[in-house]
Amino acid sequence: MKTGYHALVKRLLDGELTLAELPPELRAEGEEALRLVGAADRAPVALSPALDERVMATVRRHAGDARANRVWRWLNTPRDVELRLRVRPWTVWAGGLAAAAALALLLGRAAPAPQPGPGTQARAGTRDSVLVRFVLYAPGARRVAVAGTFNQWDRSIAPLVPAGTSGVWTTTLALPVGQHQYAFVVDGARWIVDPAAPAVDDGFGRRNSVVAVSAPGGHTL
Amino acid sequence: MGALLGFEGEATDAEVVRAVLAGDVERYAVLVRRYRDRYARYASRMLGSRDVAEDAVQDALVRAFDRLADCREPDKFAGWLFLILRNRCYAERRQRQRQERPLDSTDELFAAPDRPDGEYEQVERAHALEQALQHLTPEQREVFVLKHTEGLAYEEIAGVTGATVASLKMRMHRAYDRLRELMKEHL
Numbered sequence: 001m002k003t004g005y006h007a008l009v010k011r012l013l014d015g016e017l018t019l020a021e022l023p024p025e026l027r028a029e030g031e032e033a034l035r036l037v038g039a040a041d042r043a044p045v046a047l048s049p050a051l052d053e054r055v056m057a058t059v060r061r062h063a064g065d066a067r068a069n070r071v072w073r074w075l076n077t078p079r080d081v082e083l084r085l086r087v088r089p090w091t092v093w094a095g096g097l098a099a100a101a102a103l104a105l106l107l108g109r110a111a112p113a114p115q116p117g118p119g120t121q122a123r124a125g126t127r128d129s130v131l132v133r134f135v136l137y138a139p140g141a142r143r144v145a146v147a148g149t150f151n152q153w154d155r156s157i158a159p160l161v162p163a164g165t166s167g168v169w170t171t172t173l174a175l176p177v178g179q180h181q182y183a184f185v186v187d188g189a190r191w192i193v194d195p196a197a198p199a200v201d202d203g204f205g206r207r208n209s210v211v212a213v214s215a216p217g218g219h220t221l
Numbered sequence: 222m223g224a225l226l227g228f229e230g231e232a233t234d235a236e237v238v239r240a241v242l243a244g245d246v247e248r249y250a251v252l253v254r255r256y257r258d259r260y261a262r263y264a265s266r267m268l269g270s271r272d273v274a275e276d277a278v279q280d281a282l283v284r285a286f287d288r289l290a291d292c293r294e295p296d297k298f299a300g301w302l303f304l305i306l307r308n309r310c311y312a313e314r315r316q317r318q319r320q321e322r323p324l325d326s327t328d329e330l331f332a333a334p335d336r337p338d339g340e341y342e343q344v345e346r347a348h349a350l351e352q353a354l355q356h357l358t359p360e361q362r363e364v365f366v367l368k369h370t371e372g373l374a375y376e377e378i379a380g381v382t383g384a385t386v387a388s389l390k391m392r393m394h395r396a397y398d399r400l401r402e403l404m405k406e407h408l
Contacts, residue, residue, distance in 0.1 A: 004398035013397055014375075014390065032408045036400055039346040039407075040369040045261040047275045055253050055282045062287055063246045152242050153293040183293065191293065202291060 009033050129174045130213045134184075136160060136194065139167030141186045148182025148208075150175050155185045177215050181208035238295035241286070253282055256299065260306050266366040267310040269355045277313055281306035303381055307363075314359055346407045353403035361396035364389050 011017045012030050022030045134146045144160040150173070151157045160169035181200065183191045193199045194209035202208045232240075232251060240248040257278055264274035285292075285302050292301050354362050367378045375386045382389070401408070 003402055005394075005401055007394075010394045010397055014393070033397070033401070035346065035408055036350070036397075036404055037369045039343065039350040039404075040365075041266075041347045041351065042262075042370055042372070044258060045265040045271060045274065047257055047261045047271070047278060051257055051275060051279055052250060052253050055257075055279055055286075056247075056250050058283045059249055059286045060246060062283070147293065149290050152239070152290060153295070181291070202293075206293075208291075 005029065005033055013037055128215070129176050130215075131172050132175045132211060132213060133170060133172045134158075134160060134182075134194070135168060135170045135196070136184050136186075136192075137168050138184075138186055141167075141169065143187050144169040145185045145188075146171065146173070146182055147185055148180050150180045150182070155188060160184075175211070175213045177213050179210060179212045181210055183208055233296065234298040235295035238289060238292060238298055242289055249286055252285075252298065252302075256302055257282070259299075260303060263303075263366060263371060264306060264310055266351070266354065266370050267359070267362060268313060269351065273313060277306060277309045281309050284309070300381055307382070311359055346404075349404055349407040350400070353400050356403055357396050357399055358392075361392050361399065364392045365396050365400075368393065 005013070006026055006029060008017060008022055008026055009030050010033075012019065012022060013033050013036075019027060019030050019034070136144055138144055145155050146158045146160060147153045147155050158171060158173055160171040162168070163170050181202070183193055185191055191206070193207045197209040197211060199207040199209050232248075234252065234255075237248050237251045241252075260281075261271075261274060261278055264277045265271050268274050268277060281302060285298075285305050288305075292298060294301070354365065357365065363382070364378060367373045367381070368375070373381075375389050378384070378389055379386050384392075
């Protein structure tokens with residue numbers, strides 16, 4: 001027996017030829033080859049019925065952990081705190097005079113008059129979302145959108161708009177602080193990475209662009 | 222390996238994925254039921270053991286849940302899950318090779334039932350083929366399994382594996398030659 005099959009027999013196995021189309025001298029080899037691939041077991045393989053519950057138990061646990069992590073991150077993320085006091089001027093004067101009188105009483109000498117102020121503003125912490133501008137040069141495109149981990153990869157939520165007729169598409173989104181993966185979707189079907197941003201393998205043979213949004217200031221891509 | 226519709230309340234894969242991402246974790250059970258057995262045969266043939274395949278399918282389903290937010294196209298969840306399972310099968314083979322624990326326990330796949338005596342020869346040949354598959358390279362074994370067990374065309378295999386049709390045919394033709402050599406006692 002020869003080691004390998006004739007090229008025509010391989011085409012038979014690939015479904016490109018029928019047995020009748022083989023030259024007569026190759027038909028016996030063809031029949032043998034068909035017995036080989038015919039031995040492939042196509043019967044379904046049944047897994048344990050308990051698999052579903054094992055998966056769901058793990059999934060519920062992971063979902064609980066993820067929720068706890070989100071709450072923990074929310075509690076630990078610095079945020080803007082804006083405090084506004086709305087007062088009438090006479091209350092400032094009256095309060096100031098009362099404070100001065102109390103101080104004079106305590107120290108036994110006159111206190112300086114307080115300066116009136118229109119209000120008080122206190123800012124603390126850092127912002128938790130930042131405006132990020134996405135730009136893509138796609139001159140032939142009819143539609144462009146950006147989809148990523150920040151919008152559950154939904155192609156319909158964040159369309160870009162053309163900037164004139166130059167082929168440049170742009171949009172600005174408010175993204176939470178953190179690292180996000182994304183890609184542009186051209187004409188609703190073609191996924192392309194951002195040529196102006198770093199990219200990572202998504203683990204399934206495709207590339208995603210990455211933007212890291214830090215608390216102070218913004219990113220322009 | 223496109224989206225499978227028509228049962229589980231007619232919910233599409235994309236609808237279920239979005240519901241899960243919105244917080245309805247229990248809906249994930251729909252996808253578990255939909256795909257667990259569908260990919261079991263591929264994993265079993267790739268790994269040569271139903272038990273190891275079951276672990277691989279379970280891990281793939283959990284990993285898909287953990288990374289569901291990265292699923293760019295929820296309507297193509299089936300193909301995305303397949304890639305996760307495929308990576309898992311390749312990783313399992315590599316790990317076994319490193320640990321020098323071969324995956325050759327194909328007996329359990331054929332622990333079947335009483336078959337009529339007339340089919341004994343076919344059963345033996347099928348068993349021999351399962352064992353022979355474990356001696357192919359993972360890439361050769363995969364293309365054989367996807368074409369001759371799962372019934373996919375070369376173009377469909379190219380779609381799920383990312384390889385070109387020409388390279389798939391080359392792998393397959395080498396697999397035919399190798400299998401002929403390994404199976405010569407049974408043909």
